[in-house]
Amino acid sequence: MGIVTLKVNGIEARVDESWTLLEALRFLGVEIPTLCHHDGLTPYGVCRLCMVEIEEKSGTKLVTSCLYPVKEGIVVKTHTDRVVKGRRMLVELMLARCPNSKTLQDLASKMGIENIRFKMKNEDCILCGLCVRLCKEQMMSGAIGFIGRGEKREVVTPFRTKSEICRNCGACMYVCPVVELPCRGYNPQGELCNSCLRVVPECADEYGQIMCYLESCGSCVKKGEMNELVKT
Amino acid sequence: MELEKIDKIIEKYSSDSSSLTSILSEIQAEYSFLPQDVLKRVAEKLEIPMTQLFGVVNFYKIFKLEPSGKYIIRVCLGTACHVKGAHGILEEFERKLKIRVGETTKDLAFTLEKVNCLGCCSLGPVAMVNDDHCGQMNAVKVNSLLKRLSSSGKY
Incomplete structure (x- = not known):
């Protein structure tokens, strides 16, 4: 088992050569969103969310880190403008396809996506496999x-x-990341929820900590609506 | 069902799963479609999962899971034929045969399909009956073609 050296976001790191880039990045504590990756299954590379930018002599290219084996001396950047823009677009597209997925809604809020430019559908599969x-x-x-x-x-x-x-x-x-209880935000089902971004809950530090699956007291939601009113 | 016949076809390709498409098209030439129990036999013989086989059969347009008619009419909707009014030809076929695209008439005489290009754009709009091309189609030709096919059984 050899060790290879790579550069992640400007910091040199040494990882096992049998790993994929995603495994290495997660080991190093870099947060990479994924939907089609599961530790117990063969990588598939279809959700494309794990894209990172790799620098080569001829320029940079986007690769799916879950399928890319680590190599000696590669220079990886995980959150460049190009990567983040690509990921946001992907989440937007998938959310427009399956708006009732809480996983996708949470991902959208995490990435700060505030509107969906596509026509909302109501499918129940993102074909992640x-x-x-x-x-x-x-x-x-x-x-x-x-x-x-x-x-x-x-x-x-x-x-x-x-x-x-x-x-x-x-x-x-x-x-399955899609077949699950839908988001209990304050927007109707089938739309971008965004509650985690906009609502300030009173009972917890952030919206994600509220037991969304249960009937919540709703005070934070009302407060959120008040905030909206104040803004307008 | 003559499963020995299937076995023979599979053995001809020495039970090699990489010749799957060749095996399937040969079986389809025999039955005009791929019946379920035949597919199960193929999966068993080639030792591939049924899901994979079903995926392959659904991936390629030429494989059919339902019986098709004696005459398969393929109407070309490629760019050149489209410009020359292929949609009108297709509609004429639909009207005369009283079926939609992809369907088969009840007496199993005709199956109507659309294809994207038949590679003879200069003849457009083109239709194909089994293995023969019928170029420069129009509504009158559609009628006479169908009449000929249904009356004589030959064309």
């Missing part, structure tokens, strides 16, 4: 798979019938 990989690799079942291409791509069982090999374990739903 976590369920397909989990079913195949961890559950040793392979009951679901991708079919079609382009906009017609979807996850189904063979012949769209009840699968003979599915054990109803529910792992696909457990791992």
